[in-house]
Structures are given as C-alpha cells and as structure tokens.
Amino acid sequence: DLPLDFWKKITNDFSDERKLDEGAFGIVYKGIMEDGEEIAVKKLGENSPVPRDKDFNNEVLNIMALKHENVVELVGYCHEAQKKVVQNNGRYIVADIVESLLCYEHLRKGSLKKNLFEVPDKMDWDTRFKIIKGICQGLLFLHGINIVHMDLKPENILLDDNTVPKIVDFGLSRLFGQEQTRMNTQNVVGSYGYIAPEYLYRGEISNKSDIFSLGLLILETTTGEKNCPSKEPSAEQFIKNVRKNWTDEHIMRQYSDYDKECLQQVKKCIEIGLECVEIERQKRPSIEKIVDKLNGGYSSAS
Template identity: 70%
Template structure:
C-alpha cells in the first residue's frame, strides 16, 4: 500500500477529536469524513485495498484503508491480522492504528440470477497520517535528493521497528518500500500488516502452501517451500537496506519472483571505490557507514536463512557504528586506491 496517514498526536490538556474517538468507528462517520469515499480523497491503491484521506471535524487527518474483496488473503483474515497484531502496538517506527470498522449493511445483490437482500460487510482500518508518503515515493517515484544522513536514519528506523516486532514476536511478511512510510521529520513507520503472523512464545517457524507477497522481496525459503520465520523478514530487510543505501531499485523481471540479479549486480558494482565515487562528499566515517550498510544488506539476503544475521545483531552493528565514529578502517585514501 502506497501511503497512509497520521497526525494523531495530542498535546496535554488539548485533546483532538481523533484522540476521543472509540477504537471501533461507525461506517457512516467514515463515509462522511472521506466525502463518501470520493476519488479525490484517494492516497493510493494496492493489493489489499484503497487508502483514503479522512478529514476530522477539527481538520486533523487520518488515513483509511478500505479492504478489497480481491486481496491476496481473505479480507476478513487481513482485517483480523491488522487489528489483532498492531492495535496495541506503540513504537515510533510502527504505524499507529487509531481505529477500525467492520460493519454490515443490507443491500440488494444478485445471486445465481436472482436478486436477494443480503448483509454486505465493509472492513476499514484507520491509521495515523504520514504526509511524506512511502519510501518508494521518496526514493524512486518522485525522488528527492536524499542526503546520506537521512538514508542512514531511515535504515536504522526500519531496523529498530523490526526489532520491536520480532520481540513480540510478529513476522511482518511484506516488507518493501511501499510499506515504509515517512512523516515530516523523515521518521519512518512500518505499515501494512495484512500478511503478518503472530507467533507463540515457543513457535518460531511455520509452513504454508499459500505463498503471497511482493515479487523481488520474498525470501527463497518462503517462495519455494512455504517456510515462514523471522528470517523471512530479514531477507526483505536486506533488500530495503540495499535500495536505501544505493538508491537503486530492485526491479525483478516480469513473472520473476527472485531478486538474485539485482543482488549480484550490487555485489559486483558497489566496491569501496564505487562507494567513494557515489558519495564523494562524505567524510571517512560516512563512507564507512555506507560500506557497513551494503555489507549488512548482502548478509541479509543470503540464500540459507540460517546464515542471515538476527535483527538484534543488525541493530547492534548499526548502533555501534553510529556511536563509535571509528573511521580509521575506511579512509577515503584507501577507498580510492
């Protein structure tokens, strides 16, 4: 899903309309604040449905995803996944779900050539509003000239958010640039939990015959064997890190679910000399950060899931690199030699 929304922050003693709303919202109210789901309120459309901007009576905005009947998983399951898995989550790098609606209305529908009156349900999910849109938009669709510091901040935010999810433990199963959203301060939020899995404390893996996801970001063990684990997310994370670092898009060929060609191209091309040329204005410490991110990304996309790093080790490595500011291992001179 391309874009969601936010702006649900409230100041003490100054509650907004949004902050006083119940979690379960009436369908008529959601219709009203989207002008009856008007086309001019559409933020984006994806496999799981259409996202609209809703404008509250006090002018606050929310984003509202109206789930599609033709979603990759059953609409009721996608709805349950998001409500159960993220309703109570509170982390600065995970999108906040502020409300939901699952309401039926009687409508005349055609069934086997006859018209009958049936209960037709609408499923909607309401999120905080994130005005900068998706990472996809900012990196590739309408790219901005993003400095390395902003890219590194995004990478660290994705990793911090994923660490929070994996400790619950929730596996996201659909990490891609379209599902990483940004606020005005370039703080990112992981979004779209329609394919997510909540594991029990003793369960760390599962298998399925119904493989769904986004070509180019699906881990090979899930794609070919239906194996689901936290390491499935690590594979997708690696591609996100590589794309954010290099600014190059992972574009698998039509009907080709694998990202191997993209990965091999990065492995071959992004040498120390290329990094120094691409980021010629960075100091030695910044160049080292770029190198480390490329290395982490390539570690994450190893074919054998057991050889991929854990999210804990990735966060520790990024935090250590950020805190230590040790650049003597990667001087500009050595890179250009």
C-alpha cells in the same frame, strides 16, 4: 470501533480523489475529520484473509495497544456487515457483505518509495542512514512480540515530518493468524519482488522471511537504485547487480563528497543488506545482530 457511515463521510465515500495508495490487501484513502485533521483509512479488499467479527475486533485492539516510534499508530477500525444486492449463479440475491477498515495516522511526507525514487531532490546519506536504522528498530520491536510483518517494501515505510520512518501494514500479518499465514505457494501473501524464496516456493514463514525483505529495503535505500519487482519475485538480478557493482571503489566514487565515517556506514549497509538476502535463511542475520552492527557492534551474522 466506529460505524461504516463515519468512514464514508470522512473519505467522501471512498472517492478516487481521496485515494493515497493501493496495495496487495486494499486501498488507502485520506480521511478528513471535522476539525481538519487528516488520517489514513485502509479499506481491506475482499482478498484479505482476515478473521471475522469478534476475532477481528480482538486482534485489532491488540494491535492498537502497540506503541513504537518506528511503527505507524493504528487509531481506529471498522468491521461491519451491510446488506447488498449481489449476483450469484446468474441470480440477484441480498447478501451480508462485510467491510473491514483500519485507520492510522496520516504522514504527509509519504512513503520511502516516493522520497527515494519519485522526488527530484536526492536524499543525503545521513537521512538515508537514519531511515535504515529506524526501520530496523521498528522491526526489532515487532519481532520481539512475535509479529512477522510479511510485506516489507518501500511503499510500506512512511516518513513523518522529521523523516522518521514508520512501518505500516504491520497488523495484517497478525490478523491472518498462524493457520492462514502458512499458505501454499498459490496463495503467497506479500509483494512480488520482495518475497523470501523459501516462502515463495515452499510456503515457509519465519522472522527470516522479513529479514530477506529488509535486506532489499536496505540495499535500495543505500544505493538509490530501484529493485524492479515486476521482473522477479525475489529480486535475483537486482541482488546480483549490487553484489557485482557496489565495490569499495564504486562506493567511493558514488559518495566522493563524504568523509571516511560515512563511507564506512555505506559499506556496512551494503554488507548487511547482502547478508540479509542470502538464499538459505539460516545464513541471514537476526534483527538483533543487524541493529547491533548498525550501532557500531561487530557481531557475527547469525
């Protein structure tokens, strides 16, 4: 738990030049320590429904205790009130404004989104398959300790120097607490284009909400085609196109240079991805079944 002034100093007072990313709950900045080490600092926005004071500190300490190869490590935080002059009903008043920050390891290779869609060199299949398996292992860990991520998408998967995927922002769903995550549809937490339909329309949350988003991640990583989240909240057209176009013949054409084993892996990932995005959540596989299938098992999806 470090003071706000420390975070201001290492991010050059949260300057635009240090901005790395902007998401649903805040902005991520690059922080540079005195010894030159780089870290990522997420400044939570005012719309982030995080608990206050002691509850926030307790939850962050719980999250900092989590260690897994495929989950980004949280290394510091700040939850500090500062007096600021703000406008209220036409008058200027002095109020306590709480700044909440989460700090985690900075992975210079960037997000899965960047590496899939924004760099000229196309990822080979072995790398894609390794990333898919790593994401699933990270989600298996989180679901095993009853954390529902609530915002799985390519921007929230970071890659280290060895292209090992790490889930980031896993803590926000935990921080919301059970009461706040069961919001009505006007206050849905998550990213447009990756939200499970039962959550979007009925406010229902379960591990299967993450499985829906995971399915889209798997389909994007396998096909190299981009889900267009600005058009549809639950990616109906993207799913329809994959279901229609990615036949066995299409897979063989797209991956014509690969051997039979690789083609089977591609086909399996398409099948798993489409099972994950079933409209009825009961039809979606558990993360345990997904990991088993990726490792060569043949469990039925349930």
